[in-house]
Amino acid sequence: MSIAVQTAPAPSTGPYTSGDEHVRTELSKIDRSMRGAAIFFLISSIFWLMAGTILALIAAIKAHSPDFLGAYEFLTFGRVRSAHLNAMVFGWSNNAIFAVALWIMARLCRNEVRHNGMLYIAGSIWNIAATIGIVGILAGHGTSIEWLEMPKYVTPLLALSYALIGAWGIMAFRFRKGEHVYVSQWFFLAALFWFPWLYTVAQIMIVFIPARGTVQAITNWWFAHNVLGLWFTPMALGAAYYLIPKVLGKPIHSYYLSVLAFWSLALFYNWAGVHHLIGGPIPVWLISAGIVASVMMVIPVVVTAINHHMTVVGSFGAVWRSPTLRFVVFGAMSYTLTSLIGSAMALRSVNEVTHFTHFTVGHAHHGVYAFFTMIMFGAIYFMMPRLLQREWPSATLIHLHFWFCAVGIGIMVVGLHVGGWIQGMMMNDPDIAFIDTVRATVPWLQSRSVSGLFLTLGHIAFAINVFWMLLPANRKVEGPTLLERRKEAEA
Amino acid sequence: MNNLPLLFLGIFFTLAFSWTGLILTSQIQFGKLVQTTEVLDEEGNPIEGDPLYPEQIVGLAQQGKQVYLDLGCIYCHSQQVRRPGFGADTERGWGERQSVPRDYILQDRVVLGTMRTGPDLMTIGDRNPSDDWHHQHFYNPQITSPGSTMPPYAFLYRVQEVGVEPHPRAVQIPEAFHPGEGLEVIPTRRADALVAYMKSLRMGYSLPEAPIIEQ
Amino acid sequence: MEGFGYILTIFLVGAFLFTSAVIALYWASKNGQFKDFEENAKTIFDAEEPEGLEGDSFPDNKKKD
Numbered sequence: 001m002s003i004a005v006q007t008a009p010a011p012s013t014g015p016y017t018s019g020d021e022h023v024r025t026e027l028s029k030i031d032r033s034m035r036g037a038a039i040f041f042l043i044s045s046i047f048w049l050m051a052g053t054i055l056a057l058i059a060a061i062k063a064h065s066p067d068f069l070g071a072y073e074f075l076t077f078g079r080v081r082s083a084h085l086n087a088m089v090f091g092w093s094n095n096a097i098f099a100v101a102l103w104i105m106a107r108l109c110r111n112e113v114r115h116n117g118m119l120y121i122a123g124s125i126w127n128i129a130a131t132i133g134i135v136g137i138l139a140g141h142g143t144s145i146e147w148l149e150m151p152k153y154v155t156p157l158l159a160l161s162y163a164l165i166g167a168w169g170i171m172a173f174r175f176r177k178g179e180h181v182y183v184s185q186w187f188f189l190a191a192l193f194w195f196p197w198l199y200t201v202a203q204i205m206i207v208f209i210p211a212r213g214t215v216q217a218i219t220n221w222w223f224a225h226n227v228l229g230l231w232f233t234p235m236a237l238g239a240a241y242y243l244i245p246k247v248l249g250k251p252i253h254s255y256y257l258s259v260l261a262f263w264s265l266a267l268f269y270n271w272a273g274v275h276h277l278i279g280g281p282i283p284v285w286l287i288s289a290g291i292v293a294s295v296m297m298v299i300p301v302v303v304t305a306i307n308h309h310m311t312v313v314g315s316f317g318a319v320w321r322s323p324t325l326r327f328v329v330f331g332a333m334s335y336t337l338t339s340l341i342g343s344a345m346a347l348r349s350v351n352e353v354t355h356f357t358h359f360t361v362g363h364a365h366h367g368v369y370a371f372f373t374m375i376m377f378g379a380i381y382f383m384m385p386r387l388l389q390r391e392w393p394s395a396t397l398i399h400l401h402f403w404f405c406a407v408g409i410g411i412m413v414v415g416l417h418v419g420g421w422i423q424g425m426m427m428n429d430p431d432i433a434f435i436d437t438v439r440a441t442v443p444w445l446q447s448r449s450v451s452g453l454f455l456t457l458g459h460i461a462f463a464i465n466v467f468w469m470l471l472p473a474n475r476k477v478e479g480p481t482l483l484e485r486r487k488e489a490e491a
Numbered sequence: 492m493n494n495l496p497l498l499f500l501g502i503f504f505t506l507a508f509s510w511t512g513l514i515l516t517s518q519i520q521f522g523k524l525v526q527t528t529e530v531l532d533e534e535g536n537p538i539e540g541d542p543l544y545p546e547q548i549v550g551l552a553q554q555g556k557q558v559y560l561d562l563g564c565i566y567c568h569s570q571q572v573r574r575p576g577f578g579a580d581t582e583r584g585w586g587e588r589q590s591v592p593r594d595y596i597l598q599d600r601v602v603l604g605t606m607r608t609g610p611d612l613m614t615i616g617d618r619n620p621s622d623d624w625h626h627q628h629f630y631n632p633q634i635t636s637p638g639s640t641m642p643p644y645a646f647l648y649r650v651q652e653v654g655v656e657p658h659p660r661a662v663q664i665p666e667a668f669h670p671g672e673g674l675e676v677i678p679t680r681r682a683d684a685l686v687a688y689m690k691s692l693r694m695g696y697s698l699p700e701a702p703i704i705e706q
Numbered sequence: 707m708e709g710f711g712y713i714l715t716i717f718l719v720g721a722f723l724f725t726s727a728v729i730a731l732y733w734a735s736k737n738g739q740f741k742d743f744e745e746n747a748k749t750i751f752d753a754e755e756p757e758g759l760e761g762d763s764f765p766d767n768k769k770k771d
Contacts, residue, residue: 027754063608066632066642073646078563108750140561144602180746181739189730201510206600212522213595217603219514246750249759255747259740270509276605279573281590286517322762352578356569356607382762395764427607430582434610439638441608 026110028389033112034103035387037119039470041099042380044127046463048091051134053452053459055084060452064445074138082149083137089147089227090130090158093372097235098123098165100379101188103387104242105169108185109176115168122164129157145206145216147224152207159199166192183258187238190266194230198223214282218274225273228367233265236375237304237335240328243375243382244311247325248318253310257303264300268293275346278355294346301339308332323398327378330406334370338363341417353424358441362416369455370409377401377462384469393468400461408454411447419444521592529697544698547597548691555688558647558681560600567641569604570613570692584618585611586694591701594694609641616693625686626662626678634668647682650674 059081061068069075098119106113133150136142141151150158169192173185202223205211211219245252252258274282274290312319312329319325341363345354354360381398385391392398419441426437526543537543548556559565572586580586590613595601619625627634630648632641648662650670661675670676678686697703734740751757 027752062642064640066640070643071646076562076644076646077642078566079561081566082563142561142563144560144563144565144600146565146605178749180749181734181737182746182749193730201514205514210599211518213524213598214592214601214603215514215518215522216601218517222510222513242750245747246755247760247762249751249757249761251747251751251757255743259743271513274513277603279577280571280603281592281594283517283520283592286513289512318760321764322760323764324762348577355578356605358608360605391765393765398764428579430579434583435636435638438608438640442640445640 045095052087060449096376110178125161184238184242187234191234221273221276229269261303268296305336324382331375338366357420357424359420397465404458412451415447544696551687552691555684567608616690
């Protein structure tokens with residue numbers, strides 16, 4: 001492969017390095033046009049991240065020490081846990097997606113974005129709706145439908161807001177200047193279509209005109225698993241397919257494979273959700289279909305893994321030097337691992353043990369945090385300096401953020417997988433009293449609380465860095481590394 | 492590369508197909524199940540005059556289901572019994588047979604659950620029909636199940652001073668967990684509803700497709 | 707639960723989105739999106755952030771220079 005090296009591969013350079021003012025303008029203009037909206041979503045997402053973290057800590061502690069804050073009805077485990085999930089899914093994740101994916105979309109469309117007013121309105125509605133929804137859950141209006149806990153009175157608001165955002169994304173795409181549609185755009189565009197489809201169908205069939213009997217459960221898991229597979233995953237993979245080559249300054253290992261990965265993901269993932277109902281009161285053929293699809297997921301996962309990892313191989317120095325790449329590579333590695341574990345978990349013999357245990361909870365965090373969230377963090381580290389034309393104020397805080405989060409999620413995933421496996425093995429032995437399965441999980445649940453402390457510290461470091469960066473006083477004092485380098489080069 | 496568009500068309504079709512295949516098909520296959528009798532006559536019809544199953548839960552129990560939903564009980568308790576030989580559901584006494592789609596047709600919200608931090612509740616009404624036990628357990632799970640990680644639901648109870656005579660519905664609370672001398676613990680309506688719901692969760696009947704086999 | 711109207715609603719939502727997907731796909735192939743993978747992989751680079759240039763680094767690296 002011939003890579004036209006236009007500049008000597010300097011070990012450390014930032015964005016905006018081109019000395020030529022003229023060529024800098026196109027991308028910078030796009031970034032500038034996107035600045036307000038992206039920062040708006042980003043700030044919202046960070047508030048939600050902090051709120052979700054606090055709710056998570058409360059829930060985690062309650063899981064092994066039930067008397068903790070036990071007197072407050074609105075903080076009972078069943079509600080705090082759902083509030084945590086929704087704050088993270090609808091608050092943090094979706095706002096982060098709106099910030100990152102729409103920004104990358106705008107850049108790939110090579111056109112300055114217009115009608116940002118739409119995004120501000122949509123974002124405001126979204127955040128108001130999410131707030132009402134989560135307060136509603138804590139107040140006892142939750143639906144107890146996993147991943148759809150928000151009371152039904154916020155559904156129209158969320159749908160309206162999403163319609164505006166989706167329409168904006170499609171408009172940005174429609175008025176693009178670039179000839180080619182890059183694979184990330186495929187991922188984003190498809191996800192923008194899939195999400196409303198999933199959400200509408202699930203809301204109608206479970207909440208508004210409930211289907212009969214366990215058809216609800218099938219719809220529920222078709223939705224919940226596809227939110228991961230057809231919303232979070234394509235958004236994070238799309239970002240990774242953009243960020244890895246951009247940071248390394250070399251194209252993806254095999255572009256053909258990336259397109260293949262996209263289509264095989266679209267093909268298999270959407271059938272996989274029923275594996276959450278293995279052994280349950282639904283027809284066996286449905287479960288078999290779910291298991292087959294789950295195992296077939298190995299194809300897109302391995303293809304993506306080969307592609308991501310082959311691109312990075314040989315550039316480990318860059319992974320060390322770049323905050324973005326460090327987070328994204330961590331996320332990409334987690335994607336491979338969590339997906340392969342997920343496929344294994346769908347096998348009946350494995351599922352017999354892991355189903356109904358904390359193993360599944362660990363797996364969910366492995367996917368949503370170690371994969372999705374870490375990639376979003378990486379994307380934010382890449383995005384912010386370009387939007388603000390300013391450097392991150394503290395490298396130490398970035399290091400703290402990374403290590404606290406990496407170690408924290410590591411402890412959580414290992415703890416819950418091991419604890420969950422023990423729980424499952426004990427539960428399948430009828431000679432062991434049920435209460436002993438509960439007692440056996442306590443130390444592992446305590447390890448989750450410890451991991452929660454790590455994650456909290458990491459998130460605090462991240463939030464401080466972001467808000468410090470946004471401080472107006474910071475504007476002149478901390479000249480971006482990138483711009484200073486340019487001046488040095490010119491001098 | 493000429494066949495690519497065709498291939499991709501197929502892939503997009505499959506996406507819509509997953510919804511059709513998983514949801515629409517199952518809706519058509521068993522979305523119209525109705526109540527039936529425990530056994531069928533020779534022609535495969537319900538026997539006239541026999542009781543129909545599953546039974547509709549009504550009244551207080553129905554309100555209790557709402558409490559179950561708003562407290563998020565589903566996040567630790569499932570309501571499904573897997574077949575003998577897959578897991579240890581029947582050995583643990585959680586049901587004499589596996590639960591089947593028809594068992595759920597009268598529920599306006601199905602709460603199968605995916606977690607067993609606590610035991611399955613599909614047949615809790617058969618297993619433990621005692622009001623006192625449930626009230627003690629909700630007031631503080633440690634009373635009945637030491638070492639449990641279930642949260643206390645004391646906020647579903649009213650603690651009041653004992654009047655001239657003890658309240659007839661006061662919950663018996665052991666010394667160690669008692670709120671104090673001269674006080675008594677009275678279930679609120681929500682507590683009563685939740686207990687009624689627990690007692691309504693029964694699966695002691697056969698269905699034609701899932702008969703209880705006498706040992 | 708009135709079976710028909712309900713299936714119809716879902717079907718219409720599904721049909722709409724499915725049609726959109728087919729249109730997108732038809733457009734994509736007609737537009738030549740599935741040709742020349744080698745070159746297209748490089749479309750993310752431009753003069754401002756060119757190929758061969760690392761796009762990100764820790765902010766303190768400049769002090770070590």
